[in-house]
Amino acid sequence: MxxxxxxxxxxxxxxxxxxxxxxxxxxxxxxxxxxxxxxxxxxxxxxxxxxxxxxxxxxxxxxxxxxxxxxxxxxxxxxxxxxxxxxxxxxxxTALDGTLDYRFAPTAPAPVRQRDEPMTFQGYLRADGRVATRNEIWVLPTVGCVARTASRIAAQANAALTSDTKAGVIDGVHAFTHPFGCSQLGDDLDGTRSILAALACHPNAGGVLIVGLGCESNQIDALLREIPEQRRPVIRTLITQSAGNEIDEGVAKVAELADLARSHRSPVGLDRLVLGVKCGGSDGLSGLTANPLVGRISERVVAAGGCVLLTEIPEMFGAERLLMERAVTENVFDSIVMMVNDFKRYFLDHGEPVSENPSPGNVAGGITTLEEKSLGAVQKAGRTPVSHVIPYGARIEGTGLTLLEAPGNDAVSCTALAAAGATAILFTTGRGTPLGFPVPTIKIASNGALATRKPGWIDFDAGAVLEHGVDRVAQDLAMRVCEIASGASTAAERNGEREIAIWKRGVTL
Missing domain, CATH: 2.30.130.110 (Archaeosine Trna-guanine Transglycosylase; Chain: A, domain 4)
Incomplete structure (x- = not known):
């Protein structure tokens, strides 16, 4: 073309x-x-x-x-x-309407071109065999009541480590706050706990301080039970109602974790990368430039033996068959069908049509229907087979392409990608957004006008695909991904944009 x-x-x-x-x-x-x-x-x-x-x-x-x-x-x-x-x-x-019946009809996998020479990045090797792209200390509050306390601890600890030339290689201390953890019940509380436990297990966190209040529904003991024993040595906890000076105690615990977390980068291949792929603020060119470009990177990572995570299940509606026919087994196919139809029922049970998308910004950018948006969005996975399907709050189970249950909301889905184990996120956008998340979030503009207008937000201009073709530009993006995975900062990191958002699905007491 x-x-x-x-x-x-x-x-x-x-x-x-x-x-x-x-x-x-x-x-x-x-x-x-x-x-x-x-x-x-x-x-x-x-x-x-x-x-x-x-x-x-x-x-x-x-x-x-x-x-x-x-x-x-x-x-x-x-x-x-x-x-x-x-x-x-x-x-x-739109022509979308409700749940559908599907038949398992796998297609032969498309050939995926791979460069002869392997690409590498400088990552942090963890004791459990995983590889991190950052070596940070994360402060996670169990409940919104201590969100500000967690932020104060992180800010003071980060300042102390930055001024200490003996601190070793720690890339920063960051608090990830949220308003939940109390007045929640059942599956809603379980979802909050699962996300926080998964984040506490992330390889980019060389150490984790969990800050609780003491009386919340999301009790620290229950949260710790979802964290494997082998991870516990780099976890510290603080119950603020029981502390003397909770800020001083928190900063001291972070310093202790920093001593344990000192590490240095080593060269590794793309097989050690876990890549999350996401689009937000899309326009009519997203599915023609940025998303196919990311698809080439997904193909390269999977071909090397690495992991790619694709989510935004409502933005598969109308294009889901393209993923279903690439399921590696009938069990994987059945899991995709269940996830897609369950998500449609989630909309219908709340009295909403399954096609309540695209957003006003998408429409202004030229996307008319959810089918159009979805057909462009799924291209971020390239032509790779679907190997795994996991629920919200779960962690990756193996290599290849994994579909992750989460909504289309940028902050919620990117948090779920990070919690599942993504060590970098490729985020395509046609309209632009400043948001960043716990792991390096590489913003890719679908058009040159956005890249020129918002250089403080954008890391890569996919508009070059229109002039040079997707394969040539994919090599440039692959090199940029390796640079950022090796420690080069993203625009969001330079701007201090680091957020999490948790999917709220139940009543509030």
């Missing part, structure tokens, strides 16, 4: 035809009514002013007919659409 490039003086705009069967193209620059739009050695004339990232019909579409993009239906035409017309919310609607 090579866009035809012409000089602007000819008033020919560039557009991308994703699949030969598609009935629309996606603009890579805005057009005025009457301008020619070139694609795949053909052209049409725009009937209206249309922004970049939006769709133009390349043939007449009758009312009620499916509109095709990526070679698949992205919804149904609500009125007749003329050649050259802008295709969006005014004439295109």
């Amino acid at each position: 090579i866009p035809v490039t012409k000089k602007r003086a000819t008033r020919v705009a560039k557009a991308l035809l994703v699949h030969p069967d598609d009935s629309v193209v996606t603009l890579v620059e805005p057009v005025r009514a009457g301008a020619a739009i070139a694609f795949d050695a053909r052209s049409v004339t725009a009937l209206a002013d249309t922004p970049s990232g939006h769709k133009i019909a390349i043939a007449p579409i009758v009312a009620g007919a499916p509109v095709l993009k990526f070679g698949f239906p992205i919804g149904t035409a609500t009125i007749a659409i003329a050649t050259g017309a802008h295709v969006h919310s005014h004439n295109l609607a």
